[in-house]
Amino acid sequence: MSWQYGPEHLRRLSVPNALPVKDCAMQVFGCADVTLDCRLMADSDSTAPDVTELAEGLHRALSKLISILRRGDPSGAAAGDLTLAQLSILVTLLDQGPIRMTDLAAHERVRTPTTTVAIRRLEKIGLVKRSRDPSDLRAVLVDITPQGRAVHGESLANRRAALAAMLSQLPHSDLDTLRMALAPLERLASGEPVSGPASESPARKQA
Template sequence: MTPPDAPLLDDPGAVAENLHRRLFRISTSLRRHEFEQIANGGLTLTQCSLLYILRDKQRLRMSELAAHERLTLPTVTRAVTRLKDLGLVTRTRDLSDHRNIWIEITPKGVELQRSAVESLMNAMLSGMSPAEVVALDEALGPLERLVR
């Protein structure tokens, strides 16, 4: 039996629109709150996003960072320069092709990003019951498959 608050799957357009709106609000809210956590270090949302990418990918060329974020190379260069000045990333030339510049997150960058996320999530999850946290965790698998 379908619970009374379950979405009506006979209108896929309405379900898709509702799901998109809710996921967008959640994503935007998380990024905004995390940005506020990291912003105390003077970082912009773009810089925070670059730290996320580098933490996931380990090492990327400057051009790959720009393409991933859909930003111009000069914009990424400015952001990376700021992150480098703060000791959050390193920038090295590719020895086999001097046109390529590799960007890597430093341990300090990983720690800043990790601690901001941990602080944010601890604050958010503290208002939930253990059962709600488990339900949220179980819902993430299908959501990850959905966005792939």
């Protein structure tokens, strides 16, 4: 089972009439620059009570789970206690680096100054490097270093191992339930279109 928490983990909840709430990032991950586009329904009438209850429960469970995973990552201290947002940047650089600072900020869905602060910290501990863009000397390119690749790989392995250890304590029925829930969660995380509001699902129409 592969879990990604970077850009690509819980990136956007694609719902109609949505309103971005930056404070959600601080509440869930403890850092304001994490790549999370939390959204709330602007029209309360369009949110079914059961969906609201599910959202509250999911938010609560994810908050606790992520907190546990952050505490259980021993490589974090060695890497300067990387946040999930910083690890997200490393993931993006692994896939798309070297990349312009402005493009990196857009990919991470944060402001360029926020990305600049994160890059300076990562550069200070040797995980990324900056250089001038040969095609435009006014622009800055950012790329991951060999040390950054090693730290990211170690941190990801530790987090996955910690999560696997927790999952191994669950009964098979719970594991099957999580497997079934993984696909829709990944669709929400990637921002892919969904079939429609829960109130219009086939199961509800038949009920």
